[in-house]
Amino acid sequence: MPNPKQHTERYFQSPSKYIQGPAAIKNAAEYLGQLGKKPLLTCDSVVFNIAGKNLISALESHGFQVTREEFTGETSNKEIERLVSLGKNCDFVIGMGGGKTMDTAKAVASQLNLRVAILPTTASTDAPCSALSVIYTPEGEFERYSFFNANPDVVLVDTNVIAHAPARFLAAGMGDAIATNVEARLCKNSLNFGGGLPTEVASAIGNKCEEVLLKFGKQAYEANKAQVVTQAFEAVVEANTLMSGLGFESGGLAAAHAIHNGFTAIHGVHHLLHGEKVAFGTVAQLILTGTSSAELDVYLAFMLSVDLPITFEMLGIPKVTDEDIRRVAKLSCAPGETIWNMQDPVTEELVFGAIKAADAVGRDFILRAKGRQV
Numbered sequence: 001m002p003n004p005k006q007h008t009e010r011y012f013q014s015p016s017k018y019i020q021g022p023a024a025i026k027n028a029a030e031y032l033g034q035l036g037k038k039p040l041l042t043c044d045s046v047v048f049n050i051a052g053k054n055l056i057s058a059l060e061s062h063g064f065q066v067t068r069e070e071f072t073g074e075t076s077n078k079e080i081e082r083l084v085s086l087g088k089n090c091d092f093v094i095g096m097g098g099g100k101t102m103d104t105a106k107a108v109a110s111q112l113n114l115r116v117a118i119l120p121t122t123a124s125t126d127a128p129c130s131a132l133s134v135i136y137t138p139e140g141e142f143e144r145y146s147f148f149n150a151n152p153d154v155v156l157v158d159t160n161v162i163a164h165a166p167a168r169f170l171a172a173g174m175g176d177a178i179a180t181n182v183e184a185r186l187c188k189n190s191l192n193f194g195g196g197l198p199t200e201v202a203s204a205i206g207n208k209c210e211e212v213l214l215k216f217g218k219q220a221y222e223a224n225k226a227q228v229v230t231q232a233f234e235a236v237v238e239a240n241t242l243m244s245g246l247g248f249e250s251g252g253l254a255a256a257h258a259i260h261n262g263f264t265a266i267h268g269v270h271h272l273l274h275g276e277k278v279a280f281g282t283v284a285q286l287i288l289t290g291t292s293s294a295e296l297d298v299y300l301a302f303m304l305s306v307d308l309p310i311t312f313e314m315l316g317i318p319k320v321t322d323e324d325i326r327r328v329a330k331l332s333c334a335p336g337e338t339i340w341n342m343q344d345p346v347t348e349e350l351v352f353g354a355i356k357a358a359d360a361v362g363r364d365f366i367l368r369a370k371g372r373q374v
């Protein structure tokens, strides 16, 4: 239930520094030097080739000694322990890559009691700025949220690298980010991830995040396809990374992320990115809370414009059974899930209905959109 102990303190937290621009990696030494000179860098081999090599040479030319360890793909306790044992002689941690690499780096730094720099190479999640990691089982199912004492010390975003990542990642980040305001506005009397009530600034950030996405989302998606950095692209990268990150952590999550977590138990959707499932969960949440058709259409039009999934078919599960959806609904309503932050009535049956209805309105919207094109 929201705020059971009737806390009255407002609470806001954020990374110490956020830097974003098209030459951020080239200038990395300037921003990371304050953290130490002997970083443990974790990234996967793909990211190493795309950006890791350039980062290492930028740092080594300024006297850094970089220890590089490959990230093997899952934010699991096993992987975290492995990297902790390899980072004992380092003086800070760098996580470079996607959401799971960053979440792993944050957990490793916390266990080693070291500061951490996060360098996302896609704008696909709201993970970079937060003081929490999502821990999965080695098989990739959601296990738990893990909370740290501090947010990352530096978040450094190279928009030129991000512009060269597939546009699908930017779209997924927008799916995650469009949930920020939709979820946070229902959490006004719920404790956020810092354990306090949301501030006005957290709510303003959520609003701005949504405004930027609706205004520039499609344009930024096209810029990404052309692999160029534009003002719209910079604005959306900031919305996906900084605004979404601050907005969810200090604003609060609700049903969209809980439904996402439920979906991770379905095998047919493991190929999907976090934000793609969150986008679908956002529509389900809007239905759960009785949103008008006109308002729903605004979100559906936005999602479709950047190719986010709004039907079971687009999620890659056209033949999903009611039994599976009931399983998703049950997991979404697990004790401690963020769905319980909402004031609205929540039962497994209502969530089951909202998920089925989300697919139905998605299909209907696509039919209407096609009709308008004829």
Ligand SMILES: [Zn+2]
Binding pocket: 125, 126, 176, 257, 274, 278
């Ligand atoms: Zn998220």
